[in-house]
Amino acid sequence: MKVRSVQHEMLPETTVDDRSRQAAVVSLRRLLNTQVRPRNVELYEREGRPAWERRHGRAPETAEEIRAAFFESRRYRFWSATHRAAQEMIWIAAGEPVFRDLERLEATAERLASSPERRGGLELAPAGYVPPGEVADVDIHLQPGGYAMTRSARDVACGALYENGGNVFAFGQGLGKADSKAGAVIRHLEGARPGLKPRRILDLGCSAGGAACHYAAYYPDAEVHAVDIGEAMLRYAHARAESLDVRVFFHQMNAADLRFRDGEFDLVVSHNLLHEIGRDNRRAMMREAFRVCEPGGLVVHQDVPTRFEPTPVRQVERAWDTRFNGEAHWSTYSGDDLLADMGAAGFPPEALEETRLDKVAGPGGWYLVLGRKPG
Amino acid sequence: MKAAEAIVTLASLTRGPRPFSFENREAEEVLNVALALLVELGVAFDRIDRLERLLAERTGISLDDLRATDYDGAAGAERQAARDALMARVLRIALDARVPSDGRG
Structure with missing residues (x-):
């Protein structure tokens, strides 16, 4: 199943002008990403670092000093300011049609979720649940209100913003409409384990349900469960899945504190979750993924490829998102030993694999760490 | 919800600091206005293009001739x-x- 071009009833009505506006933001971001950002390290070497050295009488050493040296370059500052503005404009261009059409989207979600033909389900957290603040309190990727924003018992805005903003973002990165993180993982699993047929799949940190629906469509005999922290995000994800006629059971849960029994799943996945949560929650999430995986089952965490940046200067350049794009845990994710964390979660070293995946459609790749639970 | 209300709502939902990159914050705010206008110019150009194509189709004048009209x-x-x-x-x-x-x- 395609993730980015898929048509369903939870998409907002857009005018031709809306689509022009989104296309213009995509063009702007594509120009910045392909023509301007690639010069940043050269600008650092030619302008930023020499200026910092003149000011301090020595070379920058720490990540913080390298970061400050980047900002000595006037053209880097221009890129940074423009890139931030473009990221903000994603949410205006994608979000305006969402809020214009929100009443209809909410009514559609209600109809889909209560239909006798519904295939999946939505389980909200018990009373007293508080979503983890390190995710809920931050506008990750600058999405207005963040991933846990819930403004009423009918609200679906958070999920609609996530999907529509995500599409504008991805196309601006140069990714094609066939781009799919789940698709990249499935391709890898099929190559490494031909004939794999998971029966019960769990998607941790599922957001609007793009990957979970992909698994449900690809493995129609499997029962797919998906968790995330926000009610409105999940209400949207469930309605979207119903509209796509795939069976996914969504649960409002903290991935670091799951309400599932031990060994309930034979495939546990996460997509771009490792870099969105802090070290303690990430380690707890890895332990929980191990716990709910059955003996012989697989745990697969896919994420952004920033861990492969070869030099400290390039790492700092990539870490721009930490300060400017609501990515508080970007650097922790990039620098930590995730194989060791998987080992501490319970996987023996010989059951672990760490690799780089190609994207399904578009430049660049993904990071993947995989563990097979002994048994 | 009307378009302007939708945009104001989105702006009001944002949280956290807004880090600047320029040495002068006001200059960066003007840059933001200019970039938003750039996007709107793209929208206007798209609309002109659509009208030109429609006019060409309805009148039988070729698109090249229409655009070459001085x-x-x-x-x-x-x-x-x-x-x-x-x-x-x-x-x-x-x-x-x-x-x-x-x-x-």
């Missing part, structure tokens, strides 16, 4: 006058006769 004589002078007025409107601040002074003190 004005001279009275129409050309009228267009030039409108262009001059546009420049004056946009660059009004450069034409202002008053001497700049610091209004903050």
